[in-house]
Amino acid sequence: MVRAPYFDKNGVKKGAWSREEDDKLREHVEKYGLWNWREIPKFAGLSRCGKSCRLRWMNYLRPDVKHGNYNEEEEDLILKLHEKHGNKWSLIAAKLPGRTDNEVKNYWHTHLKKRSVKKQNTLVLKEKCSGHTSESEGSQMKKEMEARTVVSYTPSNPILESTPLSPETSCNELSNLSTDFCSKTSCVSGLKLE
DNA sequence: AAAGTTCACAACCGCAGTAAC
DNA sequence: AGTTACTGCGGTTGTGAACTT
Incomplete structure (x- = not known):
């Protein structure tokens, strides 16, 4: 799950932290406090750069940090x-x-x-639908959006890449995704949604 | 059971802001 | 005022685990 430990050309250790390193850093910070991240690894006996130590402390070793279990x-x-x-x-x-x-x-x-994107797309679609009163306009819009789906489905589309699509994914959902991508990228495919 | 794919997340990189000189 | 050093932030990557085919 994490990068395997290795040493760079300057002899600085990188990658996953070992238990021993964690203990050394925690012990040093608890004893002397936070004063200079560049110096701390030297004094704590760690072959790490200050930046790496700072990140480790801030994100995982700080006593008040809780992990996982988001409610x-x-x-x-x-x-x-x-x-x-x-x-x-x-x-x-x-x-x-x-x-x-x-x-x-x-x-x-x-x-x-994914939740955020879906929510945004739902809002966009609702807004658009409310602006099209007649049935012909509605079906025209649907066709347009389906066409956009095809245009937008390229490997470089980050929204689609990040959103798994099942064979059951509805046209509307696909349209939503392409709509969001278009709005985010100033419409790379050249089809603007105002 | 093996191979391929996706998910989850720890860790790294580069840049910007700021303080010290 | 310019330069250097340090810190913090956000984007991105690497990789083991879990899942699917």
């Missing part, structure tokens, strides 16, 4: 805050006690992104 409240809060602030992970994490920006970011990408 619904937290999920909703992340979604709301992301809607409001965008990818300001440190800002979002600050509102969630015990959560780190890295963890929130990972959680959003793996669990909440």
